[in-house]
Amino acid sequence: MIRIISILVGLFFTLGLAWSFGNGAYTAITEPAPVTAEHEFHLVPKEVHFASDGPFGKFDRQQLQRGFQVYKEVCSACHSLRLVAFRDLAALGYNEAEVKAIAKGFQVPGIDPNTGEANMRPGLPTDYFPKPFANDVAARAANNNAIPPDLSLITKARHDGGPYVYSLLTGFQAQPAELLKEFPDAKTPNGLHYNPYFANLNLAMAPPLTADGQVQYGDGTKSTVDQMAKDVSAFLIWTAEPKLEKRKQTGWPVLGFLLFATVLGYMSYRSIWAEKKKKKA
Structure with a gap:
């Protein structure tokens, strides 16, 4: 009796699942989703090459x-790098003195050893990059009610990674007339900025890179908006995966070993079983 009830219950759920699937497929065919501005004007990231x-x-x-x-x-005025320590910058080619100087240029939370009260102190190489805002309320108040995301893993958390960041930084523009003509209600709200590389086309972040020469590079590279966007995107690829080079260097010998082991295993198999197959035949 219990077996029959179990079979009937399983059959009931199977029929329910099949009905739900069929009904959903029928609805998708007969009632297609309405065309939206996001669907029509959202762009895939630009093609850009990185050395990594x-x-x-x-x-x-x-x-x-x-x-x-x-x-x-x-x-850094809006975005944190909470998973990156100052000492990690040594991997970029900075020496110990330079890392200490960079850390000292940031104020990080600390404890006064005399009073035990919380205070702010110059950073040390062992400290992590501090948050630019004391809390989420302060972050929202300064950014049109939006909390700027932490950038430590942004190129791993977003599809297309580096190209996405690069496209977003260089994609700010005025709304196209065609969009407003086709979707009058899709006008960018006050306080937001149109960017076709963002999922819903509008974001609270204002264009951070506004003009060539905004940052003066010490190595003489011309700091165009395009160059700055590409450079910071490459840096964020590194923050998200600082062991990328090591992983690739390790991967090739491992693949070579696995290939060799596979060939050796196949040859051993042929050698061990060849005689037994002959005797069986």
Whole structure:
């Protein structure tokens, strides 16, 4: 009796699942989703090449230092790097003295050893990049009720990673007349900014890179908006995956070993079982 009831219950759920699937498919065919401005005008990220791309890619240390400079002088006013410590910057080619100087230029939360009260102190190499706002309320108040995301893993958290960040930084523009003609209600609200590379076309962040020469590079590279966007995108690829080069360097020997082990295993198999197959035949 219990077996029959179990079969009937399973059959009931199977029929319910099949009905739900069929009804959903029928609805999708007969009542297609309405066309939206986001669907029509959202663009895929631009094609851009980074030195770290591909199975043999390596980070360009000079570019990473330029990207860090852009982050420090432009992005750090709103965005944090809570998973990156100052000492990690040594991987970009900075020496110990330079890392200490960079850390000292930031104020981080600390404790007064005399009174035990919370205070702010110059950063140390062991500290992590501090948050630009004391809390979410302060962040919302300064950014049109939006909380700027932490950038530590942004290129891993967003599809297309570096190209997405680069496209977003260089994609601010006026709303096209065609969009407003086709979707009159899709006008960008006050306080937001139109960007076709953002999912809903409008975001609270104002264009952070507004003019060539906004950051003065120490290595003589011309700091166009395009160059600055590419450099900071490369830097954020590094913050999201600082062990990228090591992973690639380790991966190739591992693949070679696995290939060799596979061939050796197949040859051993043929050698061990060849005689037994002959005897069986």
